[in-house]
Amino acid sequence: MNTVFSTSVPKGLLGEHECEATIITCIDFRFRDATLNDFIRGHLGLRTNDPLTVPGGIKGLVENDSVVAPYMRWALGVSARLHKPRELVIVHHSTCGAYSIADAKQEFARHAQDLQTARTMLAEQFTSFQKIRTFIANGDTEKSKIDYEEIT
Numbered sequence: 001m002n003t004v005f006s007t008s009v010p011k012g013l014l015g016e017h018e019c020e021a022t023i024i025t026c027i028d029f030r031f032r033d034a035t036l037n038d039f040i041r042g043h044l045g046l047r048t049n050d051p052l053t054v055p056g057g058i059k060g061l062v063e064n065d066s067v068v069a070p071y072m073r074w075a076l077g078v079s080a081r082l083h084k085p086r087e088l089v090i091v092h093h094s095t096c097g098a099y100s101i102a103d104a105k106q107e108f109a110r111h112a113q114d115l116q117t118a119r120t121m122l123a124e125q126f127t128s129f130q131k132i133r134t135f136i137a138n139g140d141t142e143k144s145k146i147d148y149e150e151i152t
């Protein structure tokens with residue numbers, strides 16, 4: 001074996017088989033790390049989770065895209081079956097290139113609509129999730145800040 005790098009992980013982690021949540025979020029590098037580390041782990045306290053990062057988050061599933069929708073159903077099914085998460089969290093973000101909606105209010109409304117549609121759809125298709133929560137991350141370029149808002 002020719003080890004090129006080693007790192008430590010939290011004690012006991014590698015022996016665990018179940019996680020707390022499945023996360024769906026956009027691939028966008030500007031939001032991804034803050035969303036997974038600060039918001040999901042830090043604020044929501046979901047330390048163990050399966051992140052499913054897909055361009056546009058839930059957009060391809062809601063639109064029943066012929067490539068994205070089957071992939072997302074498959075990935076969600078694997079996470080649900082293997083790791084038995086009780087919660088599903090979906091986080092969309094402002095200025096998302098997958099949506100490419102120039103007007104911020106129109107973009108927010110579209111995200112909110114898709115998140116509500118996704119919540120209903122996934123609650124029917126994946127009954128093992130006891131809770132499905134949806135959020136929008138609003139980025140403020142000038143303040144270098146992201147605010148998270150829950151969509152209910």
Ligand SMILES: [Zn+2]
Nearest residue numbers: 026028096097
């Ligand atoms: Zn995006």
